[in-house]
Each structure stands twice: as C-alpha cells, then as structure tokens.
Amino acid sequence: MVRVFSCHNFTSQQVFSTQSEPIALCCAGNIVFVSTDVCNIEIYTIGEKNCQLTHRFNTIALVQQLLYNEQGNYIATLELKTTRHQPVTFVRVYFNWQTCTTQQPTRARVAGQSVRWSETTANILEVVELPLKESSKHIASCNKTGNLIVAMGTTLNLFYHCSKTLGSSSFVYSDFEQALVINIGFNILEVAVCGDYIASISKSTIRVIKLVWSKQHGPERKRSSYQVFQRDHSTGSVDTYEGDNSFDSNPPIDEDTETPNRSAAVSPWQQVVFNDLYVGEEYEVPPVDDDDYVLWDFSTTLHSKMGDVISPACVLQEASLTDEKDEPVEITGPVETVAGQPITVEWTRKYKTRPLISSTTILYKCCKFPGDATEQYLHSLKLLPTYQKSSRRDRLVGLSCFVSGFHEGFMYDVYNCDCTLLSTYNYTAKSKLVTTTDSLLHAVTHNGVETYTIRKMAAALVQINEPSQNLAIPPATADICLIGFRQFFDITAVSAADNFIILVSKAMDSPSATKNWSIYALEMQDPIALYQDMLQLAARYQVSNSLAYQQLLTEAYLLIKSSVYYEKHQTDSDKLQELIKNCCALLGHHYARDSGKECVLSIPYYKMSGLCLPDIVSNHKQDIKIKESCSRYSGLLHYMDSVLFTPTSDDNINEETSDIILEIYNTYKPTKLSEVILVSNLRQYSDEKALLMLQSNSTHRDEKRTLEKCHSLDCVATSILYLRMCEPEAACSVLMSMTKDAITDVFVQHHHLLLDDNKAGLSHIGQLLRRHRADVLIEILIHLHDNNSIDMDRALDLLDINVGELHHNTHIRNYLEALISANERESIYPKVLELLLRIYLDRLNEQSEDPFAGSPAKTHPHSHVLRGDGHFATRYIWLDELPPFKGSRSLGQQCEHAKSQSFPRASSPLGYSRSTSPHSFTRTSLPQSITHGVTRIANEPCPCCCCNEDLLKLQSLLCWKSVAQETTQKVLSSLVKTMKGFISLELLCQSRLNITAANEIIVENYPHLILDYANSMALWESANHYVALLQMLLAKVNTEGSSMAYNTEDTNSVYMDQFEGVLSVVVELLDPVSLLTLLPSSGSCSFFLPYIERCYKKYKAEQLKEEIIQLVK
Amino acid sequence: MAGKTQLLKVVILGDGGVGKSSLMNRFISNKFDSQSFHTIGVEFLNKDIVIDGHSYTLQIWDTAGQERFKSLRTPFYRGSDCCLLTFGVDDVQSFHNLNMWKKEFLYYADVKDGDSFPFVVLGNKVDVPPEERQVTADEAKLWCEANGRSPYYETSAKDAINVDEAFTAAVKLLLKMEERVEMRSGYTDTVNLHKNRSRKDHCQC
Helix, strand or coil: CEEECCCCCCCEEEEECCCCCEEEEEEECCEEEEEECCCEEEEEEECCCCEEEEEEEECCCEEEEEEEECCCCEEEEEEEEEECCEEEEEEEEEECHHHCCCCCCEEEEECCCCCCCCHHHCCCCEEEECCCCCCCCEEEECCCCCCEEEEECCEEEEEEEEEEECCCCCCEEEEEEEEEEEECCCCCCEEEEECCEEEEECCCEEEEEEEEEEEEECCCCCCCCCEEECCCCCCCCCCECCECCCCCCCCCHHHHHHCCCCCCCCCHHHHCCECCCCHHHHHHCCCCCCCCCCCCCCCCCCHHHCCCECCCHHHHCCCCCCCCCCCCEEEEEEECCCCCCCCEEEECCCECCCEEEEEEEEEEEECCCCCCCCCCCCEEEEEEEEEECCCCCCEEEEEEEEEECCCEEEEEECHHHCCEEEEEEECCCCEEEEEECCCEEEEEECCEEEEEECCHHHHHHHHHCCHHHCCCCCCCCCCEEEEEEEECCCEEEEEECCCEEEEEEECCCCCCCCCCEEEEEEECCCHHHHHHHHHHHHHHHCCCCHHHHHHHHHHHHHHHHHHHHCCCCHHHHHHHHHHHHHHHHHHHHHHHHCCCHHHHHHHHHHHHHCCCHHHHHHHHHHHHHHCCCCCCCHHHHHHHHHHHCCCCCCCCCCHHHHHHHHHHHHHHCHHHHHHHHHHCCCCCCCHHHHHHHHHHHHHHHHHHCCCHHHHHHHHHHHHHHHHHCCCHHHHHHHHHCCCHHHHHHHHHHCHHHHECCCCCCECHHHHHHHHHCHHHHHHHHHHHHHCCCCCHHHHHHHCCCCCCCHHHCHHHHHHHHHHHCCHHHHHHHHHHHHHHHHHHHHHHHHHHHCCCCCCCCCCCCCCCCCCCCCCCCCCCHHHHHCCCCCCHHHHHCCCHHHHHCCCCCCCCCCCCCCCCCCCCCCCCCCCHHHHCCCCCCCCCCCCCCHHHHHHHHHHHHHCCCCCCHHHHHHHHHHCCCCCCCHHHHHHHHHHHHCHHHHHHHHHHHCHHHHHHHHHHHCCCCCHHHHHHHHHHHHHHHHHHHHCHHHCCHHHHHHHHHHHHHHHHHHHHHCCHHHHHHHCCCCCCHHHHHHHHHHHHHHHHHHHHHHHHHHHHC | CHHHHHEEEEEEEECCCCCHHHHHHHHHHCCCCCCCCCCCCEEEEEEEEEECCEEEEEEEEEECCCHHHHHHHHHHCCCCCEEEEEEECCCHHHHHCHHHHHHHHHHHCCCCCHHHCCEEEEEECCCCCHHHCCCCHHHHHHHHHHCCCCCEEECECCCCECHHHHHHHHHHHHHHHHHHHHHHHCCCCCCCCCCCCCHHHCCCC
C-alpha cells in the first residue's frame, strides 16, 4: 500500500536549453551530460543559481543513450549512425572528457587493441569503440568496477574495465576487454550491472542473476605479451560475501603487475591473461590485394569460436526459449535454473586461463500487462547498491533492484542472492520513466513527477548494524509513501544529480522550426528541510492517527540516516547526527506510549537517541499525570525495565525522577512495583511514598484477588521499607503474616535481599528473618546452596560461625543438619559431618556436666532426627536399650525434667528457636501404659528423646551405611566415659573399627541384645560375623554353665536364648560339614539335632535346586 | 533524423607522409605546420560548412598511413559518408597505392555497393617544384576515370590551394550519391537483376 503524505516540494527550478535538441542525458554529482542531435555532448554544471555549460565535445554519431562511470571516469555512449539508409549502432567510451574542446582532435581506437602513442599526448579526448558485431540495445556500467555491459539481442556482453601498460613503458591507459557473453534467453531491452549482479528486462520479463565464480579453471591458452591488471582506484572496491572470486576485487596496480597470474584465491581477473592471437586481429586481415580472396566470417554462427560453454548439459538440452510467457510468473531465488529459461555464461576466447563461471538466478518475473503486447511494459531497470566504506575496500552491504511497469513499480532486495519484494509503487498515472536517489524515487508519469520514499537504506541497515548492538531497524518491507507531486508534461528524459532532478521536456505539438525543448533542473528539498516538514506533518497526526505518525517518523529517520550514510552532506554531519538522535527520541516516545507488539522498540530507539532515563521520564511526566486512557506506556515500561534491571546501568536518578518512575509503575504495572523497589537500580526514591503505593496497591489487589506470588513480594518490599523507616515492629509483623513458602519463594528468587550492601553479612531484613523466622532462613539458605547462589562457607559466615561457640549456634546446627539430610549433597558430607560431629560431641560433653541441658521437650509425637535420604540413617533398635535409654518406650516418655520445672534457660546467646507453647503432656499422644512403672533415680539422666536429641542424632549419623573409618576413629577418640550414651557410641564406633571388641562388649554386658545387635551388624558383615559371635557365645555358655552357682537362672537362659537365636541364623548360612565342625563335641545331641537337620535339609534343598537348574540348562 | 544529413563522416586515406593531417588542419583551422609528426592511429575533428544554403558538419577522420597502423585505423571506416584518397604528387608510389587504399576502405567500411560510394582523389603537395613532381594531373585523372569517375583535385595544404574546394566537392558528390541511393531505396521491394553483387556475397570454391 502506498500512503500519501504531501510533504516534499522541489526547492527551486532552473530552466536551460541546449543549442540543439537533447536526445539523452545522465548525471554525475551535480554535472549533467546531455547528448544532442548534432552529435555532441554538452556538459553542464548545475549551481544554485544557474546551469553553466562547461564542456562540449563531438561524438562520432548520434548518442541514443549515455552514462557516466565514476570508477573509470568515462562517458559511455550507445550511438546510432545511419549511413546510406543502413542504421548501425556503436558502443563507445569517451575518456579525458574534462579536457576536451571541440577544436581539439579526438583520438579513436578500438577496445582491446594496443595503443602506439605516448603519454605526451595522453590528455586529449579519446574515444574507445567496443568491438561489437551486432546491434546494441542498451548499455550499463558498474560504478565500482568500471565494467561495462552491452545488451545485444538475447545476449549480454560484459566488458572488463582494466588498465594496461605496453612493454616496459610506464604509460598506463584505460581499456576494455570483452570477457563474458551471457545469453539470457529473451530480447533484452535494458540491463543493469553491479559487481557480479546483473539485471535485465525484456518487454515484460525481468531476470536478476549473480555470476558465480568457481576455483576451477578452463583450458589453458597461449600466453600473451600483455600484462593486464585493474586500475588502482582510490575509492577502493566492492567486497562480496563470497570472498575474492568476483568482479568486485580491485587490488592495487603494484600488486597486479608483480603477480598477474596468481592462485585461485585472488581475483579471477588476475588469473586471466589475454591471448595475443586476439590482439590486433592481424590474423584476420585478408590479403586484399588478391581479387579472388573471399573472407568467410562464421563468428556470428559458429559457437566454437567463443569460449567454453559453462552450463550443465541438462540446461543446454532444455526446451527452446520463449521470449514471453503467457501467464505471469515470479520465481524468487536463489535458484540455479528456471525451467524453459536457460542461461549460458561463456568466456570470450581471448583469455588464457578462465575460472569456471556460472550463474544463480535471484529473480525471474514475467509480468502480465494490459494492452498491446507489442508495447514495452517494463522500464527504468536499476540496481541500487549500498556500500560500507572502509579504509581497505568498500563492502557491498545492500543491493536493491527496481523495475517499473506502466502503473506500478517493484523494488526487490536481491542482496546475497536472497530475493524479497520490498515495495510496490502504485503510480497515480501511467509511468514513463523513473529515477532514484539514495533516499527517494521520482516517477515520471503522464501528469508529472511523483516522489516516493524508498527502502534501500532500511534493507541495507540489516547488514550494516551489528546484531549485538540491538539497534532498531525500520522494516524494509513497510509501506512506502508518496510524498510529493509536481505537474509536468512531455518529459522525455530524466536523471538524478546529487541535489537536482534533471528533466528534458519536449513539446511534441509545437512547430518544428522553433526550439521546442527545455531542460529543467529541479532542486530537491534539502534533507534537513524535508525532515522538518515530515515532522511537522507527523505532529498533526500524532493524536489522531498513530500509524501515520509512526510512518512519518520512520520515513524521517530513514531520510536522515540515508543522508548521513551516503555522505552527500558531509558539512552538516554533526547536525544530521543530532537530527537522527532527535528522530530516535521521537520514535522512542512513540513506542513508549504504545502497547502493541512493537512497543519493545522503545528500547533500541531510546538507546539510539542518547537520552537518559530522567530525560525520558520527564518527557512523559505531563502525559502520565493526565493519565491518558489511550496510552498504556508498555513501551516505556519495557525501556525502564531494561535500564533499571540492567546491573551495568549507572544512571544516577534523583529522588524526584525516582518517585515519578515508581508512580508510573504504580499506575501502569502495579505488579512490578515491588520488584522495582526491591531489585532494580532505583535507589533514591522516597520510602514513604513507595510504602503508600504498596499499601494502596495491596488493598486494591485484595479486591481483585491477584496472584499470591506478587503479594508476597509486596509484603517483603513493605517489610523492607518499614525497616528503612526504622519501624522494625511493623516490619516484623508483616513478615510474620507471611507463610513459610511465600517468604522462601521471595528470598530464593531475590537472595541478594538477604545480604547487606557489602555482601558480607545479613541485611536488616535478613537479620529480622533470623530473629523471628529462623527456620525459614535456614530453608532459604539450603535452597540457595542448592541453586549455587550461596555456598556453605558463605552461609556459615552469615550465620556467624566465627562468633561464639559453634555447638551453641543452633542455626548453624540446623543448617548443617538440613544440608546432610539429602543424598544429592553427598559431595559435601565430609565437611558437614566434621562440623556436625564436633557440635554433637561438644554438646554431649556439656550435657554430661549438666544432665538437664538438652533440647526443649516437645508435647506431641515427634522425631528429633531429620528424616530424608541423607546421612541420618535409622538407628539400630538395640541402641534404645543402651543407656541412657531404657527401651524404646523410654524415648517416648514424658520428660522427667519438664515435669518438674519449666524450661531452664536459653542456652545460646544467639537465641534458640523455641516453641512458646506450654509443655503439656497429652494422654492421647502417649499411651498411658508407657508411663507406668517408670521410676526415676536422682541425678540419673532422663531417658526421653527430648533430653537426648544430640545423642540420637549422633547415633543416627553413625548408623549410616557408608560411614568412613576415619570418622568413627575421630568420634571414638573424642568419647569420654562420662558422656551420655558413651557405651552406645563406643559400640557403634568399634563395630566399624574392631568387630571383636564390639562383640565382646555386647556379649559381656548386654547379652539380651546380642541377636538384635548381630542382625544389625549383618548389614555390613558376612556369615563369619555370626560364626565368631556363635563361638563367643558357645564359650560364654560353657563358662556360664560351669559357674552356674554364681549366676542366676535368668542370665543363663538369656545367653541360651541368644545362642539359639544366633545358631538359627548360622544353620541357614553354613553347610552341614562346617556346622558340625563348629558345634562342640560335648554338645547335647537332642539340642543340636534339629539344627543339624535343618541345616542338612537346607543344604540338600539347595543342591536339588542347583541340579534342576543344571538340567534345565 | 536531423543528424543524418547534418553530420558527414569523411575519412582521409593515403600513404604516410602525403599530407593528410596537413590537409585536415588547413581545412579546419586554416593552419599549416611544417614540423608536423606522423599521425598515430586515428583522430577526427568536426567542421561546420554551408553548401547551397544548407549547413553540414563534416567529421573529418585523419588516419595513420603507415602499414603498421592498419589495425588501428581500419575499424573506423565503418559508417563513413565519403572517402578522400590522397597521394603526394611528388611520390609516385603513393599514387600507385591508391588502389590498395580504395580496396582496404571498401572492405572495412563494409560498403555493399562500392561503385556508388563517393571517393574524391586528392593530389597533394602541388606546391613542390615542378622537377620534384612525379605524378601528372593527367595520370591522376586517368586513374579517377577508371575508378568510378571520382573527382580529382590538386591541392596544397601548405599554400592553401584547393583545400576548401576539395572538401566542398566531396560533400557535393556525397549529396549527389545520396540522392541516387534514395531514389534506388524507393524500390527496395524489387529485385535489381543488374545490381553488382558484392564480392563477399559469393563463394569462390
């Protein structure tokens, strides 16, 4: 779609006239070249006030088309000469046109021939004629390479622009060598070339191709005496993505003369050496003195005379070409072939070595047009390159291709062989001619000149801008605008100079005797003035039509960006840069107010504008106060997010601005307010105002019942603000009102809130949490350990590991216990275990001095040992029978200590976490029977679990299956006999270190526990353990039996019971023979027989099982 | 088209040193330089003249006469409207070479009907002492008569004798020939059985 914004006017208009009728024209800078019907070219310089004829030179014939090439500084012409009613076309190139006069002779030569004159006469006007054997239709040149391309019928002849020296002479002259013949397949009416890209059109078909160079070479040919190299052009040359193999490579002269024929890595033009057979064409000169001599010229028909055909066989076999298709077709590349439309690329024969070359089609489009099929529908073909300047060589960063039909023009992006339709230009009337500048397109219609915007810059910006910079690029496919119209009639030619559009107008119906032509130089609007006009117009749309406003701003931005990039206004560079920033700021403001998908563009545009956050906020201040309903400021919020939540951002934002920012968040994104307060770089806001906003927010939210998560962040923010305002009670109250999970979520996500500014200790909120919600703090720290935010050492520091005695620090103990109770943290077990064992042992030692010291009693069924899959293992049941416990029931009984007195003291200066509920004992929670019959001896330690929490935990740790020997050794060495539970700890340690010693202890002192003990030990011991125990018991039974007089019946029976128990296990483990050797010879047969029998049966059963398995196998 | 009759391409041919460049300079700028150098390659200059009330621009092509420059000059014969075959009256060889020049021109100019092409023969350097003269006017006229009745002028670039006349005559001859061609072109749909066939058009094998 074309949008219409009338904001472009030509600033001035000059009219001048050539002496003779103008035929064609072209422009370079602000110089206009006009060819006239008296076979000359008049050269005018357009000033601000007048157009001055500076040069005029004669051409050989009537110039139908002319072009100026910057790189070669030449004027190329397509000339027509009718001699004796035979029209003949020529393509000629004029050098030294600046020094020409009509009085001086013009020197002529044919391209590719050696010159024989010296440099003393080098500065006279020189014309070089291209050797062409067919009628030419159109010419084009590449402004970077100087190469010239000629359209003849269905073929394109590419002439390579080069500089030559002759022999040892230092005389350098420009020349052209016919290099490639490309058969496009349709009758070419216009052609355009840019580096390796070639575009051509017929009446209704356009094809854009790119030459593809191969590193392979064609067959060798005879070496020439010439050295050929490219001209040294100070402007550098193009670079393509493919590297050096292209027409674009222009190395300096020195390099070339030294190495004219290098490897395939260098320019292909350096590898091609002209065949001396071609030079001078002497071999073709017929012996004209012989009347019978007839020359047969097969060059136009014989294919073999040309170079090798570099096309796949399948392409050559394709169906014959059709010039125009019936149906409209559009094929966007890159494609190698287009069905029915093969292309051949051939080297001419004069090259010694020729890299293989083929083509890739980027665009093939056949248009269907209304009206007479014989009429030329397409016209004004153009390739519009964008180069990135650099000291070494310019790099092609964008290439657009324009072609126009009668009523619509098409602009494609063809860079890098990817084809995209950028814009469609729908003219208001039938078009005849189109010319372009870097930022505008001027279409000549039957009514006048229509001026449109173009997207060449936008397409190239994608390549120019580094992706890492995250700069905004207006979309290249966005709608274009018709920005101006100027009425004109009878325009026959148009061309664009730097600041002017040059038009040739011929009145068709005026009497032929009078001069009926005029040349108009329309001064284009200065980009700055046009920019300002666009902005003025945009301002009118700002409120009423947001899209129009945005489009005009974008157009203005691209306009100025183009002016800067293409360096046409270097003097105003600073001002233009300022305007770019200004425009970016306006675009930033626009997207800031936006709420659509594009609102995030506020970030790059603000970044490009150079504005800082306070400037931006101040710009929106008024609007925000008004609270426009139409603007939701999503873009502004995105931008503020990007600034406020970027750690590197160092915006120093004052209190006033900070408050406005909070206000903006409060108004447009209240859910983010607490995050801004807690997490962002914003510091200098007023705590009172922030608190008020949060509170009002909270009330508002309660009504709406929004997410809990946001609410918890608000609560934390509120609490922190209270603390800052020195109101700890209020802060505490807010914190206490939160659930454990809510607090944990917030601080795990924003753990830095726990740390003070130096990151060395706990922040105020962290301290508050420790004092009042220590359990939550520990849980948070565990989460932070697991997500690698705060490691163990850091956490221990925060919990004051270096302050006071370690075993009095409940928080550290809790933290370590939590750490060790999950198996995924096994890697840190040794470190944790070392600390934790030290704590427990120290505490047990301390309790041995003060038997009533311990954890507070709990009132309901509970467990002191943390569960989980960590280091805390299930304690062996026999441990409950060892002192200070008196059976498993004793652990659950009511604490004797608690019964007699209220809990004595806070044992840690750091403050234990305590339940404030009374120590009541409920019968429902503990069976009555357990409490019966328990008698307490004075000073005897209480056997309840509460009083022996540390012991329970230590035992649990030692019951873990993989406790290291070093650990048990350390524990064993730290044990003191007076310590509570000494014997159980010693047993646990010895069972790992010295099983015999452990066995002895249990057999001697706790015979009733032998079986339980043995079973628990079996977890890590083999049958030998039972055997050893059995032998020990056997000896004991024997001993006991012999000293029956001294022992009670009970003791003996205890040993016997245990013996039988162990024996029952052993018979399951041993074979009958081993069992028999184990049994005492003096043993009672009736006692042992059942065991032997069981053993035997089991043994036989196993044997049978083995046999069956063998049989099955 | 206006340019067709206004611009006339005139090629001056002849052996090296017969005074082709001097003739051109005398005609265009009315100057003579006795120290002039050999022409290398091809040069041209324009001169506006009025004949019978009509103005014409003569594009006069000066060529290098030496054999070694042949490849440089021959490409520019194409599109010529008239050819001035020049010899030095003091150089009989240059006179004998006129045949060669005419053939060379007709071949490279790609003129299909050589007999109707306007050639003008110039015997230059008539200012030389009579004893140095090697070609008589009669010999020259005889050659012209045998070669399509080309007009013959004896000129002296040095003394400005007959130079303007020769060029003017060339234009008049050309115009006369043009008229004939135009008359003939009116019957292009018919086959002219009497028309001479070009040498290039038939095979010799």
